[in-house]
Amino acid sequence: MRSRYLNQLTTPYLFGAVTDQVERHPNPVNLGVGDVSLPLPSCIVEQLQEQAALFGTETGFKGYGPEHGLSSLREKIAKTFYPMLSADEIFISDGAKTDIGRLQFLFDPSITIALQNPTYPTYKEAAILSGKTSFIDLPTLPSNNFFPQDLPKADLYIICSPHNPTGHALTRAQLQHLIDTARQHKSFILFDAAYASFIQDPNLVKTPYELEGAEEVVIEINSFSKLIGFTGLRLSWTVVPKKLHFRDGQSVHRDWSRLVSTYYNGTSRLTQAAGHAALSQEGLQAIHQYMQIYRQQAQSLKQALSPYFDKIYGAEHAPYLWIAASPSYFERMGIITIKGEGFGSHGQGFVRLSALGSSYTIQEAIRRCSQFANLSLT
């Protein structure tokens, strides 16, 4: 009776284990779960209030929206982030995580999936739950600049960049190589760009669609969660270009439209209005400030920890630090981290620290680390 796939999931889900640790500790400083801490900018809050009030009027009340998202928001996203694509290639959803799960139903259970190791655990778990059994590891290590040069043949490459947990953003060359490999094998890339807004380096691309051939092979998942603090509101989008075709010539765009219509009745109109506000001129300025604050926090944490560790990865294109250390080093100070192997076997020996907490959290973590180091010296 019970789905056989449930047995293959690790218990509990990685971030649930962090919550347990936080509850157990008397005075924890949580650098574990990558949730945001800054409040929403006023232009978004005002938009939410205005739209909510309209729902209480006869003329302003509205029911279900289009299941693929309001066309005005689809247009806004296309214009802001994907000038090379059209609005109907953008599908609005209530979370990247939701779509990571749903997208699996586009693919036959017989496919082989290549996954970064370590990586965000939802990819593999969602694949398992939809009956996939064949997986290949892409070792994602400091020694290979967090991306294997020899890419194995696979039907689907699930790639996160900037990468959770290591913070590495694929270079143009790495990404182009991936796209070329997928084109050569007539495979697809599921590209999770949830942290793209952290990228500042002009040599890197914020979306693979800037590169040659990407529209033929890439489905991009993206989200307002880390972009502007919508982890509680829930709003995301998935890009499915019309140039994507399965090996038998069927249109992926048509299938995805159909599949979404079955599983979804559309994202909350209120949340979508908030998304609109986020992409207004005022909202974009607020996004810029948010990114500055989190980047600054990541850099402060990295600087403060650098005397104690040889190498600290990440913190530049993502709000995560990836450090070769034992979680117990931090646990002794009441600092909660995530152990690297929670993201995959190649994460063993590392911990992930998040810089998305409040400034108090970051300062307190820094204070405890320096106090602990001084104590160890005396």
Ligand code: PLP
């Ligand atoms: N993708 C990655 C790589 C993440 O790290 C997260 C959340 O931490 C998500 C997706 C989930 O995003 P959302 O809040 O839009 O569901």
